[in-house]
Every structure is written in structure tokens, then in C-alpha cells.
Amino acid sequence: MTTPLRIAVIGAGSISAIHLQAYADNSQVQLVAICDKNEARAKEKAEKFGAAKIFTDYKQLLADPDIDAVSICTWNNSHAEISIAALDAGKHVLCEKPLCKTVAEAKLVEEAVHRSGKVLQVGFVRRYADNTQILRKFIEAGDLGEIYYAKASCLRRLGNPGGWFSDIEKSGGGPLIDLGVHVIDICWYLMGKPKVKSVSGNTYRKLGNRANVQNLSFYQAADYNPDVNDVEDLANALIRFENGASLMVDVSFTLHALKDEIGVKIYGDKGGAEIEPELKITTEKYDTILNMTPQVDQLSFDFVKGFANEIGHFVNSCQGKADTLSPVEDGVEMMKILCGIYESAEKGVEIQF
Numbered sequence: 001m002t003t004p005l006r007i008a009v010i011g012a013g014s015i016s017a018i019h020l021q022a023y024a025d026n027s028q029v030q031l032v033a034i035c036d037k038n039e040a041r042a043k044e045k046a047e048k049f050g051a052a053k054i055f056t057d058y059k060q061l062l063a064d065p066d067i068d069a070v071s072i073c074t075w076n077n078s079h080a081e082i083s084i085a086a087l088d089a090g091k092h093v094l095c096e097k098p099l100c101k102t103v104a105e106a107k108l109v110e111e112a113v114h115r116s117g118k119v120l121q122v123g124f125v126r127r128y129a130d131n132t133q134i135l136r137k138f139i140e141a142g143d144l145g146e147i148y149y150a151k152a153s154c155l156r157r158l159g160n161p162g163g164w165f166s167d168i169e170k171s172g173g174g175p176l177i178d179l180g181v182h183v184i185d186i187c188w189y190l191m192g193k194p195k196v197k198s199v200s201g202n203t204y205r206k207l208g209n210r211a212n213v214q215n216l217s218f219y220q221a222a223d224y225n226p227d228v229n230d231v232e233d234l235a236n237a238l239i240r241f242e243n244g245a246s247l248m249v250d251v252s253f254t255l256h257a258l259k260d261e262i263g264v265k266i267y268g269d270k271g272g273a274e275i276e277p278e279l280k281i282t283t284e285k286y287d288t289i290l291n292m293t294p295q296v297d298q299l300s301f302d303f304v305k306g307f308a309n310e311i312g313h314f315v316n317s318c319q320g321k322a323d324t325l326s327p328v329e330d331g332v333e334m335m336k337i338l339c340g341i342y343e344s345a346e347k348g349v350e351i352q353f
Ligand SMILES: NC(=O)c1ccc[n+]([C@@H]2O[C@H](COP(=O)([O-])OP(=O)(O)OC[C@H]3O[C@@H](n4cnc5c(N)ncnc54)[C@H](O)[C@@H]3O)[C@@H](O)[C@H]2O)c1
Pocket: 010, 011, 012, 013, 014, 015, 016, 035, 036, 037, 038, 041, 056, 058, 072, 073, 074, 075, 076, 078, 096, 097, 098, 123, 125, 163, 164, 178, 221, 222, 223
């Protein structure tokens, strides 16, 4: 029996509930504390999930010797600052995506990881999903051959979450940094994480947040406020890798599309696969094309199971039983891609690395 890992969650808004549930369900964990600027929110979550301590200042929480590891579920503009402070205080860190807002911040986090020797896992939750890990086995066995192209879409027709999400100071950007980070990462991970060579992107601010639309609900920040909106509503990009592979992506908070759309597809020289909307694999055998549907419980991304797997893996990594699947280096590379796309869109040129 290993001693339980003593956990605190910083940021008690929407996504914290799913971290907290996964910790509560993990027998290796003792939930100790919850912190939020908003005391009532921290208190409510602490009561619901049985945490003995609440804090409104993360620095006080980090000074507590009874905490081994933290989940950071705050706004994007505090991810780097809190991660670095936590690592320097000797805590392991599970940081929600995106790792931070800029490449410079990402490198500071990376330095803190090396300096502290602690685990930092970036919240690329889709890597931990069952459908991703099933597909990984096929890829690792060579069934898809060399993956040379991928295509990722996450288009919301109405879904600007407002509040901090649409305030560029707090979020670092709109759908690209919020949704694009997931779908770009999952393609990149399945492609074997080739080094990025260049990016060319476009961003658009054409439709506003469409807070006027009635009778259609959508995901909102814990402190929803439609008044501030200075992020893009659509982004697209072409990402080139040093091994010659390429990835096309488009993501939106709002778009005059007939419906929401999610698609994550990878293409190799022996076979191809879709992981969103559902896991499917295609190949050719004896001059015949075969489309294959794995017979598994869940063919698409299972939110609750994905987070349970991610948090289970984090706990094992902190206890020295596993290596994280999403280390800080991958967070740095992802920030290079995302920030490169924003820079390309702003300057109207391709960015070379
Ligand atoms: N992996 C996923 O699928 C997924 C899904 C949703 C959100 N997220 C990420 O999780 C993070 C939080 O998103 P959310 O939807 O829960 O937002 P939210 O607005 O619902 O909650 C954020 C909470 O953090 C608190 N907070 C902000 N800065 C703080 C600080 N410095 N100290 C203490 N508390 C602070 C706020 O008061 C708020 O209660 C974001 O980085 C977001 O990108 C990830």
C-alpha cells in the first residue's frame, strides 16, 4: 500500500468539478484543500467533495506542508505563475490546458520543472481517452504506416463562453487556444509528435459573441459576462512538420454553420483513422478497402472516463509508478504552435521555426 497522495485543487469553477470527482473516486488520493478567489465557490466544492481546508490565496495553500500535488483549474493567465510557484514549493502539478499564454511563459514553467524535479502534467485530456489509446496500439504496430496528413475541426455555431474566456488578457485568445489546443494536440500526439517547421494561420472577428441569440443554450464560464469580447471567433491554420507531414485545423466559437462539428482524422500510407466524431479505422487488404469499427463501450471521447484516466495517470506519475503522457515539453511545443498561428494571422505571413 502506498501512502495516499494529498491533493489540492486551485480554481473551483466548472472544470474543477470533474477533477474533484476523479480524485474522490481514486483510492490513492486524499483530497485536502480547495482554493478559489471566490470563497463561496471554494467552500461549496469543499463541502461537496469533503476537503477539510479552503483558501482564497493560492500562495497560502502552497505553503501548506500537508499538500503533495495540485490541479490548476484557473484562468489561463494564471497557469504559468501558479505552476511555477507550486513546483518551487515542492508540489507536483496537473495544469489544465493550455499550459499558459505565451512561449516565454512556457519556457519558464519548463525551467521550474527541471529545477524542482517534480512532475508537471499538462491537461491534454484527450491523450488519456480510451479511444485514443486503442488507436495508439494500431499506430504503434504500424497498421497506419507513415502518417503524413491530419485534419482537425472543432466548430461551434454558437458557443463563446464569455467571461474570462473572451477576455484576451485572461485567456490568451479565443477558440484556437481553448478548443484548437485539444484537437491540434491529439493529431500531433497520434502523428508521433513530429517537430513543427512552420505555421500559416488566419483568425477572424466577424460575428461578435452573438449573445443576442435566443432559445439555444451553450457552455458558459462560471462568471458569465458577454460584455468583454476581444478574441477571435474563427481560426484556421496549416501546420507543417519537419518530417514532411502536415495538419489542417479550423475552430470556432461561433460561425454561420448549420450545426456544430467535430472531426479529428489522420491519414497514413497504409491506413487512416477518425477519432472524432467516432473511432473508425480504414485500410486496404487484397485489393479491397475495409472500414473497421472497433467493438468497444465508447467510440467517441468519454469526458468523465477521459478525466478519470488522466487523473489516475497523474497520481501514478507523482507516486513514481508511471511517466506522464503529457510532459511540460509538449506543452511548450504546443504553445509554439498556437502562438505561431496567432502571429501568422496578425502579420499575414507564414511563421518559420
Ligand atoms: N480539459 C478540458 O476539457 C477543459 C474544459 C474546460 C476548461 N478547461 C480549462 O480549465 C481552466 C478553468 O476553466 P473553467 O471552465 O473551469 O473556468 P471557470 O471560469 O468556470 O472557473 C475558473 C475558476 O478559477 C478561479 N480563479 C481564477 N484565477 C484564480 C486565481 N489566481 N486564484 C484562485 N482562483 C482563481 C475563478 O474564480 C473561477 O472560479 C481553463 O484553463 C480552461 O481552459 C479545460
